[in-house]
Structure formats: C-alpha cells, structure tokens
Amino acid sequence: MKDISDSGFSTDCHKASIMQFDRAADMMELDGELRQWLNTSFRELSVRIPVTMDDGCVRVFSGYRVQHNNVRGPHKGGLRYHPGVSLGDIRGLAAWMTWKCALLDLPLGGAKGGITCNPKEMSSGELERLTREYIHGISDLIGPSKDIPAPDINTNARIMGWIMDEYSRRQGYSPGVVTGKPIELGGSPGREDATGKGVSMIVSRWAEKENRRLDQTSAAVQGFGNVGYHAAFHLSRLGCKIVAVSDSTTGIINKDGLDVEAAGRYKKDNGSLSGFVGGETVDQSEVLTSKCDYLIPSALQNAIHGGNLEKLQARVIFEAANGPICPYTEPKLPERGITVLPDILVNGGGVTVSYFEWVQNIQHFQWKDETIQIELQAVMYRAFDKVIALAEKRNISYRNAAYILAIDKVVQAGHLRGIYKSRS
Numbered sequence: 001m002k003d004i005s006d007s008g009f010s011t012d013c014h015k016a017s018i019m020q021f022d023r024a025a026d027m028m029e030l031d032g033e034l035r036q037w038l039n040t041s042f043r044e045l046s047v048r049i050p051v052t053m054d055d056g057c058v059r060v061f062s063g064y065r066v067q068h069n070n071v072r073g074p075h076k077g078g079l080r081y082h083p084g085v086s087l088g089d090i091r092g093l094a095a096w097m098t099w100k101c102a103l104l105d106l107p108l109g110g111a112k113g114g115i116t117c118n119p120k121e122m123s124s125g126e127l128e129r130l131t132r133e134y135i136h137g138i139s140d141l142i143g144p145s146k147d148i149p150a151p152d153i154n155t156n157a158r159i160m161g162w163i164m165d166e167y168s169r170r171q172g173y174s175p176g177v178v179t180g181k182p183i184e185l186g187g188s189p190g191r192e193d194a195t196g197k198g199v200s201m202i203v204s205r206w207a208e209k210e211n212r213r214l215d216q217t218s219a220a221v222q223g224f225g226n227v228g229y230h231a232a233f234h235l236s237r238l239g240c241k242i243v244a245v246s247d248s249t250t251g252i253i254n255k256d257g258l259d260v261e262a263a264g265r266y267k268k269d270n271g272s273l274s275g276f277v278g279g280e281t282v283d284q285s286e287v288l289t290s291k292c293d294y295l296i297p298s299a300l301q302n303a304i305h306g307g308n309l310e311k312l313q314a315r316v317i318f319e320a321a322n323g324p325i326c327p328y329t330e331p332k333l334p335e336r337g338i339t340v341l342p343d344i345l346v347n348g349g350g351v352t353v354s355y356f357e358w359v360q361n362i363q364h365f366q367w368k369d370e371t372i373q374i375e376l377q378a379v380m381y382r383a384f385d386k387v388i389a390l391a392e393k394r395n396i397s398y399r400n401a402a403y404i405l406a407i408d409k410v411v412q413a414g415h416l417r418g419i420y421k422s423r424s
C-alpha cells in the first residue's frame, strides 16, 4: 500500500526498489545501459480475471505477473492477494526477488504476481475460481523451468495446490511449477514456517555478533500473518522476549513477554488478534514505536516512514516484510542510531526452502526436515556473513552491501551468458 513520506512523495515498491538499486549501482559505478538492463522488468503481464461469485454475479478482477530477470535461473517469486495490489508494487517486488535469490546464491531469478482483491471477503470457492482463472491467464508464462510462483501475503498452501492442479491439467503432472504446496502434493517439510524461521536465524546471528544472548533481548513484531507469527514463535523459543505484536486490527504490548503460541491460537480461532487478553491493547501503529531492542516489521511496505521515524525506539530493524521502510526515510535512520538489516537478506528463508522444494520436485524425492533445517541455516548464515563482511570492509550500510553482492552476481552471469556484453 502507498504511504506518503516526510518529503511528500508517494512511493510504491517499484520506486523504492529503483532508489535502493541506484544507491548501490552508484557505488559500483555501473554504466547506464547495464543499469537499464538490471532496472527494468523482462516481461509484465496484466490479466483480467472474470469470476462467478457465490451469488451468481460476475466480478472482474485485475491480476499481474511481472518477470524481472532470469539470467541466473527461472523466474521465482510469490503471488499476493490484497486490495492494494498495483502493477507498480508487483514490479518492485519482482526486482527484489532477483536480488534476494542472487544474494542467497540460489539458481533462480526474480518475479512476482498479484491480484487486486480482498480475500478476507471471499469464500473458498470464489478464491479457487479466482486462482484457476488467473493461472489460465498466465499459464504460457509459468512452468518449472520458466517461472515458479509461491505464497506471499494472503496466499497459502491450499492456493498453491490449486495452481499445481490447474497447470498440471494442461501440461501433465508438474509439481515443480509452484512451491509452498501442501506436503501431500509435493510440498516440502519446513516450507510453511521457513520465512519466519529464517528471520529468527538472522536475528540470532546478529545477537551473536553483538555478543548478546538472545534471552537478554526483546523484540516487537508488526504483522501476525505467516511471517510475523513464525518469526515471533521461533524467536520466543530461542529465548527472545516478544514484547509487542500487531495485526491489521490491533496491537498488543506486554513488557514481560507475550505468550506467542496463545496469541497464534487466538488469531486462528477468532480471525484476528482483536480481543486477545495476553497484554495491553493498543493501536497497531504503537507496536512499531514500542520499546524493544529489535523491531521486526512483517506486514506491508512503507510501514516505517517520516511520520513515525522520530518515535522509533528499537536499535535494530530486521525487515521481515518486503520494503517495510520508506526509501526517503531510510537515510535518516543512522542519525537516530538505528541499524537496518535488509529484506533481501532477512526474509530470504521462504524462497530458500522454496528452492529446496523445487529441487525435491525435480528429483521426485523428499528430503528430511532435518536436512532442510541444516541447509536453510547454511544459506542464511553464509549470506549474512558476506553482507556483514562487505559492509564493514567498505563502511557502507548493510542494504548497500547486500545489493552490491547481489547485483554483482547477476552482472557476472549476464556477461558469461552473453546477454549483456561488456564494453571492454
């Protein structure tokens, strides 16, 4: 969703991704044509999706699939269902997937899809018809070696199962066309909580770097969907005190530490955190500015902006969401003594286990959960260590370091494939 920064500009994810890319590209002294190749989508598709609703009327929805770059492997990225979805946001989110996969060294490119809809007001049957019709619209573009969708905001294993079925009806059994599927349909152990688990790995690696024990730290988690809940759950299991959580309806603060599992159960039974009594009820915006060591925005883009910058109390922000910091606000965070660990690193656990799922589908062989956890940790720690080392060596932000590492990988692959010819 859009937000107005303190400089008065409205930013969508595309604008934010370009601003972040440009800061790193300037440091790398990339030339103009190379920038243009890296900065623009390979392909963008808009589809009209007519759906017969339960009351018999037909509604037409807008859907998108943007493929940003596939020089290092097939396009990869989630599918988002939200009333605020726009082509501009999907375009930026697709670019972020390219940089995320490159930084994590997964042999995948970047893509993103979205449908402008409110899934909270739709029945399961309506969602199924919407999903199948969307896949009908984009089926020529996707495939196990072309473009592989996955869950994102408001999409889940059930929806991925429909995608697998709809594609397989046309092309023959193809579990590798989509990740985040139910285990029974070729999904991977550990995929559901992978993004949140990965966040907890990055936070604990950071605490280790700061010479702090996690049981001496506190965290506030904004967003209590798949990412926020699992991040809070795994962090609390590691001893970190979760002092505030929020969803789109309310915020809950408890300075002694919340019972994350009880909050999760409450949300599952009641549909939201509203009415949960495990702490003081506050407006959800107060969770972002609550007193904590680590702030973990896990919902939509632009949650942190000029309007709440001065009130932030956390020392470190871990971007579990994609793009939660307005790009105009970000340069002001160091003055406030706030460090940022960027999204393309912090939330990379989801696409990493998606990659493992895709590999298992190609092998037609299921790995053990233990193997997934060991390999996930190896990928997350390796990327974290590389980002920290480069940032310290060049005295630059962690985001710039992450982008430089990622862009460099894509540029190298482009040169080697001959897609982009260097001038020299």
Ligand code: GLU
Pocket (backbone or CB within 6 Å): 076, 077, 078, 079, 148, 149, 150, 151, 152, 153, 179, 322, 347, 348, 350, 351, 352, 354
């Ligand atoms: N939607 C997730 C992300 O933004 C996961 C994408 C995937 O698994 O392909 O990273």
